[in-house]
Amino acid sequence: MYYEQARNFIYKNARPLDIARWKYMFDNGSKEDILIALTAYQNEDGGFGNALESDCWNPNSSPVQTWVATEIIKEINLNDKNHPIIQGILNYLWSGKDFDGHTWSNTVVTNNDYPHAPWWSFETSQEISYNPTACFIGFILKFAEKNSELFEVACTLAKEAYSYFKTHFPMESMHTVSCFVELYEYIKESSINELLDIEEFNILLHKQIQHVITYDTSKWTVDYVCKPSLFIRAKTSDFYIQNKEICDYECEFILNTQESDGTWGITWSWTDYPEQWNISKNWWKSDLIIKNISYIKAIRS
Template identity: 85%
Template sequence: MYYEQARNFIYRNARPLDIARWKYLFENGSKEDVLISLTAYQNEDGGFGNALEPDCWNPNSSPVQTWVATKIIKEINLEDKNHPIIQGILKYLSSGKDFDGHTWSNTLATNNDYPHAPWWNFETSQEISYNPTACFIGFILKFADKNSKLFELACSLVKEAYNYFKIHFPMDSMHTVSCFIELYEYIKKSSMNDLLDIEEFNTLLHQQIKHVITYDTSKWAVDYVCKPSLFIGTKTSDFYMNNKEISDYECEFILNTQEPDGTWAITWSWIDYPEQWNISKNWWKSDLIIRNVRYIKEIRG
């Protein structure tokens, strides 16, 4: 019953974008429908805003919201480098906006002008973060023209990012770790392994995943913790076999914790903006349904 309940919630409550994602992933839906819905969140500068990331209602383009768009591009296997959405993202990334020469900003000052979760609040003193920069580096290496200045920049940034990763290894931030795993996957698939030591990167990521996963599964249903699905989406992942037991357990956990309405508990919340949080929470429920159903289908078959 888990699938039908999940499907019903999506059709009754989800944003058009998430309905299109559901249809594409599970009902032989159209890739173009996903892209049409995604375009609604893209701004003139090519970046994304407008609460594409439901925890941030900033309409202005931001790196984190633009990163969410790149995740959806991966999800639907869009490979056309000339697609307007991809070209727009490359335009935004090459503009220098929200970029300090080394990393793209994790939060923006304009976030504070709109409803948002506390972790997207802008503070004047910001620590260096490779969330989402590590993902953008991989995206650029995959999609940018190899003769462009942006591609040349990414070839330099990937070395900086990898040095940062090794210096700060092992990391405690699960989201930053997931960005480095994305970078690894982009590089591996692009056959540009000469940019760094891909075998060493693989070895370190195996250790890093073990370090950051929450093995106390009693916390999974009530706290915002790190589960293997953040890093491992399929059985073909380089990291699945080494984490098979806990990954397979997550499938059982998902099946056992579904709510009667087809959703799963959202284990985080906002302090401020309660009205907007109630809307965003509903959006997150749809996103989590899609992720959970996809994970079960990929891992359990």
């Protein structure tokens, strides 16, 4: 592996947030530096914007950008319920902004005012999506006070989400599936397994994951495809053993497709805003470096 080249690319091209992530994971950096950098993307309402999601340059808070913040919180295993970033996110989710009583919006109208990938364009007629709602439900179940109204609402939403999942099983959207995997993991971590039929959920997710993974690996280098790492980030995952072969293959694939500058190819692009896309593409390369190397370390350890 071109480890040094990857490291050099991060330090030359990445955002301060991703440099802090790299340092924390691979160079003995601190969790606090990540949180300081992450705070720069948080707005007064507690939500996140400001291109935290690199395909969306909207400075206003939106669910999908706030979801990215929850992913970083999960990545560094921040469990302090009273941390200002976590409390801010809970306040945003509880405010009712971008929430219809059942799901948080996948896109928001102000996205259209700023450079963005076409999939983040807002359209007036939107289908129900549990991306990123299923993740938010799990986040609330983990971090909200158990006697709060917000927690009670999340319990109701979890049951609604699971009913939707079973009704629409098997799903075709890999990102929505990954959100349900996270909901499952949040529920298990929070030891509230009685909320849903957790054993049934586990069985269905095993089938669902295998339904959406792209097993035609010839497409992996050229198309935006579904790889196991979207759902399985460690050997401790409930879904690792049954998917061990394809997980191990992804490790080999990662090692064999790294470019000489330490990066990996980005398999998507924007049609508009080419100048901003060139910047975002570098941000994504840095993110992919971090995720790929952490995946290899976790699966091969």
